Amino acid sequence: MTITARELALTVLQSLETGKEQSDTLLHRQLQHSALNRVDRALATELVNGVLRQRLQLDYLISHVYHHKLDKAASVMKNILRLGAYQILFLNKVPDWAAVNECVKLARKYKGDRMSKLVNGVLRKITPESMTLEAWLSEEQPEKQPAIRYSHPQWLIERWMRAFGPEKTAAILSYNNQPPLLGFRINRLKTSTEQFFATIDADVKYETCNIESFFVSRDFSTFEPAISAGLLTVQNPTQGRACLLLNPAPGTTVLDLCSAPGGKATFLAELMQNSGQLLAVDHYEQKLLKLQAHAKALGITMLTTVTADARSFIPEQQPDTILLDAPCSGTGVLGRRAELRWKVSPEMLQELVQLQSELLDHAAGLLDEGGVLVYATCSIEPEENSLQIEAFLERHPDFTADPEEKILTLPGEYCGFDGGFCQRLHKKTWTK
Numbered sequence: 001m002t003i004t005a006r007e008l009a010l011t012v013l014q015s016l017e018t019g020k021e022q023s024d025t026l027l028h029r030q031l032q033h034s035a036l037n038r039v040d041r042a043l044a045t046e047l048v049n050g051v052l053r054q055r056l057q058l059d060y061l062i063s064h065v066y067h068h069k070l071d072k073a074a075s076v077m078k079n080i081l082r083l084g085a086y087q088i089l090f091l092n093k094v095p096d097w098a099a100v101n102e103c104v105k106l107a108r109k110y111k112g113d114r115m116s117k118l119v120n121g122v123l124r125k126i127t128p129e130s131m132t133l134e135a136w137l138s139e140e141q142p143e144k145q146p147a148i149r150y151s152h153p154q155w156l157i158e159r160w161m162r163a164f165g166p167e168k169t170a171a172i173l174s175y176n177n178q179p180p181l182l183g184f185r186i187n188r189l190k191t192s193t194e195q196f197f198a199t200i201d202a203d204v205k206y207e208t209c210n211i212e213s214f215f216v217s218r219d220f221s222t223f224e225p226a227i228s229a230g231l232l233t234v235q236n237p238t239q240g241r242a243c244l245l246l247n248p249a250p251g252t253t254v255l256d257l258c259s260a261p262g263g264k265a266t267f268l269a270e271l272m273q274n275s276g277q278l279l280a281v282d283h284y285e286q287k288l289l290k291l292q293a294h295a296k297a298l299g300i301t302m303l304t305t306v307t308a309d310a311r312s313f314i315p316e317q318q319p320d321t322i323l324l325d326a327p328c329s330g331t332g333v334l335g336r337r338a339e340l341r342w343k344v345s346p347e348m349l350q351e352l353v354q355l356q357s358e359l360l361d362h363a364a365g366l367l368d369e370g371g372v373l374v375y376a377t378c379s380i381e382p383e384e385n386s387l388q389i390e391a392f393l394e395r396h397p398d399f400t401a402d403p404e405e406k407i408l409t410l411p412g413e414y415c416g417f418d419g420g421f422c423q424r425l426h427k428k429t430w431t432k
Contacts, residue, residue: 005040006083006102007109009047013079016052016339023048023339043094046179050090051082052338053177056151058082061089061133065125076110077119084123089131100124150177152341156331163382168410172380172419175412176335181207181216183236183416184223185263188213189270189299191231207415209237211244216416230297235263238332238409242376242422243267245405248321250275255319257281257310257363262291264325264376269300278303281313311358314366321372324363326356328377328384332419335411353383360392364399370429373399376422380410385421392425400426 003011012026019026027048031041051058062081063070070078080103087099100123108116137145147154150173160169184206186196193213200206206217214237217223226232243264248254250273256265259280269278280303282288288305295303306313310324329349330340356377363373375392377384385408389401405424409417 003034003036004102005036005044006047007106008034008036008044009051009083010076010079010106010110012044012048013051013082014076017075017079022337023052024337046091047083047086049179049338050086051079052342053335054086054090054151055082055342056153057133057148058085058089058151060136060148061085061126061131062122064131064136066122074111077107077115080106080110080119081122084119085126088123088126089128096127146173150174152176152334153344155346156341156344159381163380164410171413172411176338176341178335179218180335180418181218181416182220182234183214183216183239183418185233185235185240185267186213186215187231187233187270187298189274190229196226196231209416210414211237211240214240228297230299233263233266233294233298235267236333236336236418237414237416238418238420239263239378240267241407241409241420242323242325242374243271245407245422245424246321246323246372246374248272248276252320253277253279253317255279255281255315255322255363255366257313257322257324257359258283258326259305260284260287260291262287262294264323265291265303266295266298266300268323269295269303270298272302274300274302276302277317279315279319280305281308281310283307283309311355311362313362318368319366319371320368321374322363322367323374323376324359325376326359326384328352328356328379329381330378332378332380332409332411332421336418349381349383353388356384356388357391360388361395364392364396364427367427369427371427373425373427374422375425376420378418378420380408380419380421385423389423389425398428398430400428402426 008030012030015026016023027045059070062085084099084103087094088096103123104116104120107119137148146157152173160172186193204219204222206215208215223232248268248271253276254268259265260282265280280291285307288307292305329344329352330337334341360375367373393399393401401423408421409419411419
């Protein structure tokens with residue numbers, strides 16, 4: 001039997017309950033093996049991302065008409081109810097009856113007739129008119145209201161309020177709940193910005209950035225042939241900033257630690273005009289194989305990959321510059337990876353801070369005097385960024401950091417830009 005868009009979305013949501021793979025990876029795999037047409041593929045994608053973004057609010061609303069404890073329900077039941085509620089409350093183009101009927105079918109298939117009747121009863125009580133969110137929120141404690149309204153963990157909102165204030169926090173929360181723009185980088189090894197845009201039809205919508213060779217768009221299919229031809233790479237402009245801050249010269253030796261999936265490595269190679277030595281190190285061999293294939297399509301020949309632990313790897317040749325794109329909480333990309341908001345925790349944050357510290361210390365020892373190290377994350381948390389750098393400089397007085405060579409980008413601060421951080425560090429040259 002052919003899988004429907006809603007069942008495919010349910011399969012992805014269920015896989016996220018127990019697995020460690022990213023939602024976009026799971027969704028891409030499911031879509032590859034499905035026979036869904038373009039409209040249904042778009043619906044499945046919207047359902048997965050929408051349910052993940054609005055999960056807390058959906059559970060809150062469902063709980064008002066679900067006469068049992070929702071947190072005690074089987075995960076498949078919760079996800080079926082979320083899928084139905086999301087369609088009714090957030091998708092104007094889907095008739096309510098269709099959303100209810102399809103979710104009832106799913107409940108019957110996965111949990112039997114009794115549970116299908118329960119799903120039918122609950123979803124028929126959910127309408128945009130009956131779900132009086134603001135009235136219900138007014139009865140909640142003030143600190144809980146933003147978490148439910150914006151569907152983010154309360155502890156995370158409270159952190160951002162302290163770090164960035166209410167106005168910027170509201171902007172971050174709003175950005176995270178919108179479908180993100182796609183970022184593209186033009187490969188200057190094969191074309192120029194002017195040449196590339198000259199080939200694009202006038203009716204194709206895109207927006208250039210304040211970073212050369214980058215642009216953003218909601219349209220992927222138009223640019224897919226250019227990606228296959230090696231003229232484009234999918235990369236958010238924020239991620240390119242770390243590479244521009246490193247600014248490696250052609251002919252130099254560059255070490256890219258924690259390189260996968262490799263967007264920064266290929267941009268470094270383009271900046272180096274494919275001249276010199278670029279060593280990309282990562283713990284996951286499969287991801288490096290994908291990087292090699294993409295580098296080949298881009299026309300990059302000076303990149304070498306090595307599968308190793310970045311905390312202990314020692315290159316044969318001492319690098320002139322190092323990029324450390326460290327594992328992090330990912331709080332700058334919650335709009336793109338919605339499930340992260342439900343997985344990150346204060347405890348995980350502290351574990352990552354320790355790992356980042358170890359990576360920084362090792363990278364520092366690999367550089368010669370006068371070398372440059374750029375530290376980058378896709379986080380907006382001070383502990384992973386500015387405070388991490390402060391602690392590093394205390395441990396390593398042989399390094400300096402110029403305040404003008406530090407960039408913190410908040411989600412949505414610029415059109416289509418994710419959140420992220422990067423800092424350029426200089427290893428001192430000691431005079432005798």
